[in-house]
Amino acid sequence: MTETSETGGTTGESRTNDEVWIVGATGRIGRGVTARLAARGLKVMPVGRSRERMLAAGAAAGLPGDAKVVVADSAERIADEIVRKRPRVVVNTMGAFAATAPVIARACLPGGGHYVDQANDVVAVDRLLALHDEAVRAGSTLVTGAGFGVLATEAVVAKLCEGRPTPHRVRVDAVASVAVEAGALGAALAASLVDVLTTGGRRYENGRLMTSRLGADPQQLTFPDGESAKSAGVSSGELVAAHAVSGAPFVTATSALVPAAPLIRALLPLFGRLLSVPALRRLAVDRLGRVPVKAAPRPRKHSWGHAVVEWRDGTRREGWLRADDGMDFTAEVTATVTELLARGVGRPGAWTPAAALGADLATAAGGTFVLD
Ligand SMILES: NC(=O)c1ccc[n+]([C@@H]2O[C@H](COP(=O)([O-])OP(=O)(O)OC[C@H]3O[C@@H](n4cnc5c(N)ncnc54)[C@H](OP(=O)(O)O)[C@@H]3O)[C@@H](O)[C@H]2O)c1
Structure with a gap:
């Protein structure tokens, strides 16, 4: 070439x-x-x-x-x-x-x-x-x-809302299952992980994007195949897409990337504030990007995008998108x-x-x- x-x-x-x-x-x-x-x-x-x-x-x-x-x-x-x-x-x-x-x-x-x-x-x-x-x-x-993020949750919301009036409330949950390749974690992924911490949480309330606590609203999800995982509140493109595709005034998003353990969740805002300092952010991305990782199979057979959609009249619909490896x-x-x-x-x-x-x-x- x-x-x-x-x-x-x-x-x-x-x-x-x-x-x-x-x-x-x-x-x-x-x-x-x-x-x-x-x-x-x-x-x-x-x-x-x-x-x-x-x-x-x-x-x-x-x-x-x-x-x-x-x-x-x-x-x-x-x-x-x-x-x-x-x-x-x-x-x-x-x-x-x-x-x-x-x-x-x-x-x-x-x-x-x-x-x-x-x-x-x-x-x-x-x-x-x-x-x-x-x-x-x-x-x-x-x-x-x-x-996987954004499409795995956006597509489920779109399907659940098809041909129906605007819902009142939507929650999306993203649980990717990914095989780890041996080598360094990589700067691009490291930057994405640090950004999750520095941005903190977001949710839509009355149609407005509001700041909320990263790790809020922890979920214990049981998937249609019987496996399970935890997820917690995150600010993500999935949140923006779920709001846009549904038009719902109240929207939240969780991800399995956010630790759901109570002690770590309590420390997330502090990590976020520290990593917002530009020099610390650069250092963290650089160090994290170089972290050597061992090859490992994906932790669960499937990756899952999930949505729960609720209407004012009490109607509630739930759906999943099943994929294999998230990457x-x-x-x-x-x-x-x-x-x-x-x-x-x-x-x-x-x-x-x-x-x-x-x-x-x-x-x-x-x-x-x-x-x-
Ligand atoms: N939405 C989703 O579901 C989803 C899923 C997976 C990944 N992602 C995101 O997609 C991105 C890529 O992920 P990845 O795992 O493929 O990352 P990766 O393995 O680290 O690859 C990043 C690529 O970008 C290149 N690059 C970095 N800085 C550059 C620069 N200044 N100029 C030119 N090229 C540069 C790297 O080239 P070198 O060889 O020179 O380093 C490498 O080829 C990440 O941001 C990740 O968070 C999103």
Whole structure:
């Protein structure tokens, strides 16, 4: 593979070429997405800061020997390359989405190019959705939260609300089950975990996004397959999507990523305040990202997205989305969304995944609904 030098030809109205760029193709999600899209015959180009690592990852993902790569080491430099070369779809897996997503997504707009990421925090998802009007004018589709989080819960809420009046109250719970790969935890995941602590909790009350305690509302969930897990309140893109898709004035979200043990939950606000100090945050992300982790199988057979929807008349509906490994499901969701956008399916605008492409995207990506 060689470093790219020239832009490809333009096609149709969109003034983009036929390339799909994968920012972070050496990472866990990036590798999975690259392999899936290469297998589906798309023209995939890895984008990242190490040419050698991208060449190795591209070869392992099955890219052809003459496939090109784009070398760039920051969201701003990647944006410059996008503006120059006009890929049809850019997949952003580099993390730190609150900062990187608006920069990279905006660079896709002038040519009518499309954008996909896996953000699942309120700030990042809000910032991307704020580009909606610009995306409509440009004819671009921007999709954020293209992973287990947001789609696994958003799709269940959408299904439960289909053809019904606006509900009064919604709760979503996300319990991913993920096999651990041997190696360092990685800076992107470390930054996401630290962001959960520094952002604290959020909930919708009377239609307004309010601060709440991280770890509030602990749940003991029993899944349809008989396994169980604990989860607790979190501020997440899932919360934003559940509110948008249902229109309910009262919405809460929990995640199994938030410790449910009472002592740790009591300490979460203190950790959050400490990690809000920029120097401590940088140190924590750096140290956590380097933590060596041992390979381990996923703790439960399935990952589960769950929603409970209540109406003012007392009607209550509950549903689940069952997926296998949460990381594999995320790579599959991103690959499915990307392929659809590359083939011209998708409304212009900035969206969460089910809002962009419908709740059945979750089954197209390998999930199964279990609805009451
Ligand atoms: N929504 C969901 O359900 C979901 C699920 C899984 C993951 N995620 C999120 O998705 C993101 C990716 O996860 P992951 O596990 O794949 O992370 P990862 O393995 O750490 O991969 C991150 C990738 O980004 C690249 N990168 C980092 N900084 C860069 C920079 N400045 N310039 C260019 N490239 C850069 C890395 O390249 P190098 O090789 O140079 O380090 C690597 O290829 C994380 O934010 C994670 O939290 C979301």
